[in-house]
Amino acid sequence: MPMRGENWRFWLPVLLLFLLSAYSTEKLVRAHLNPEVNAPDYIFSKQILARRGSIYSAQGREYPFAKSVPYWEYHLDPVALTNAVVRPKGEKKPRAPKAILKTIADALKLDYKRVLKMAANPKKRYQFLALSSDPDAHRTLADSRLVAGVAIADQQVRQYLHGRHLSHVLGSVNAEGRGSAGLELRFNRELTGLPGTIQGMRDARGRELYDKRRISIDPTPGADLYLTVDHNIQFETEEALKWGLKEYGAGSGWCIVMDAKTGAILAMASMPDFEPLDFGRA
Numbered sequence: 001m002p003m004r005g006e007n008w009r010f011w012l013p014v015l016l017l018f019l020l021s022a023y024s025t026e027k028l029v030r031a032h033l034n035p036e037v038n039a040p041d042y043i044f045s046k047q048i049l050a051r052r053g054s055i056y057s058a059q060g061r062e063y064p065f066a067k068s069v070p071y072w073e074y075h076l077d078p079v080a081l082t083n084a085v086v087r088p089k090g091e092k093k094p095r096a097p098k099a100i101l102k103t104i105a106d107a108l109k110l111d112y113k114r115v116l117k118m119a120a121n122p123k124k125r126y127q128f129l130a131l132s133s134d135p136d137a138h139r140t141l142a143d144s145r146l147v148a149g150v151a152i153a154d155q156q157v158r159q160y161l162h163g164r165h166l167s168h169v170l171g172s173v174n175a176e177g178r179g180s181a182g183l184e185l186r187f188n189r190e191l192t193g194l195p196g197t198i199q200g201m202r203d204a205r206g207r208e209l210y211d212k213r214r215i216s217i218d219p220t221p222g223a224d225l226y227l228t229v230d231h232n233i234q235f236e237t238e239e240a241l242k243w244g245l246k247e248y249g250a251g252s253g254w255c256i257v258m259d260a261k262t263g264a265i266l267a268m269a270s271m272p273d274f275e276p277l278d279f280g281r282a
Contacts, residue, residue, distance in 0.1 A: 042201045045215075049177055050193030051156060053222035055170060055184075057231040058266075065227070066160050066170055066184075066276075071133035073153040074108060074141060075126040078119045081149025088145050100147055104129070107137040107147075119149070126151055160276045166234055168270040169227075172279035180279060183225060193222030228264035233257055237267035245271055 054067035086095040101119055105112040108130045118127045129150070132138070141150050158173050171182020179188035196219035201212040241255050257267035274282030 043199070044202050045197065045199040048154060048196035048198060048219050049156070050195055050219035051221040052158065052173070052177060053191040053193065053224045055191075055225045056227065057234075058226075058228050058264075059231060060226070063231050064161055065166055065229075065231070066158065068156045068158050069133060070135075070154065070156050071131055072138050072141075073131055073155055074129040075151040075153075076104070076115065076118050076129050077125050077149050077151055078122040078127075079125055079149075080151075081119055082122065084144075084148035086145065086148045095146075100149065103147055104141065104150060107134075107140045108132055131155075158277070162231065162235075164273045164275055165231075165238060166229065166268070167273045167276050169229070169268050170276060172276040174279075183227075187225060191222040191225070194220035196220075228259075228266065229268065230266045234267040234269070238269045238271075238273075241269050241271050 051070060052068040054061075055065045057063040057065055081097055081100065086100055087093070088095065097119065098116070101115050102112055104110070105115045110130060115129070118124075118129075121127075138152070141147050142152060156177070158177070160167075160170065167182075169182055171184040171186075172180050173184050174180045177192075179185035179191065184191065197215060197217045198213065199215035201214075237255055237257055241253055244250070245253050252271055254270045255267070256265060256269075258265055
């Protein structure tokens, strides 16, 4: 004989499941019939940073204070390697995938067997190969007549060729490559240049399908700055300032050397100085 209250305990979960099923069905029907609901958008567009301009001393291009060095990040796409046809100019037969992988390994100085193993896994796309600043390797890997299946991402790193010298004048750039102090900040717009544009498609995980690029506009490099600062006088000025601070026990100091006839600044030093590549801790 059923106990009192058993009926509602049985029918309550059934009712809840029914309501949940009805709600889900209603949502699916609305999404199917609603013309405003679109399929996932795999088309994307992004900007490419231009090469940042260099900063030179009074001696010109032979004595830069700061410059940006390009480097490239390479990934292997086994699917693009298999689908592409690579035929060097003047040859009738296309290159075999193993020959292409040997070219990739030699250009990046990688173990050929390791690259071969990576290419044998088509389910894993865009596998990291290497970071390189070698322009010869870049020319080889970017040549569609020699190589296929390599995705290349352009990067750049800011270098300060004289370390901490002239740090207060030069300033620094932040992680996004924008000027955060000194001349880098004051002339950030001119140094930055004009970005390029890439438009293409990406997969369900948000990774670019490099063989599906629609638009590729190269960036315009930033302008260069030429200072009146003489790197030799700047070095001697900073050494003299360091000696003066130590000799007289001062906590800080500054010094400017100027050409009295023209007003050109030949040196400008401040102590204590800082490391431009680690400006955040200065």
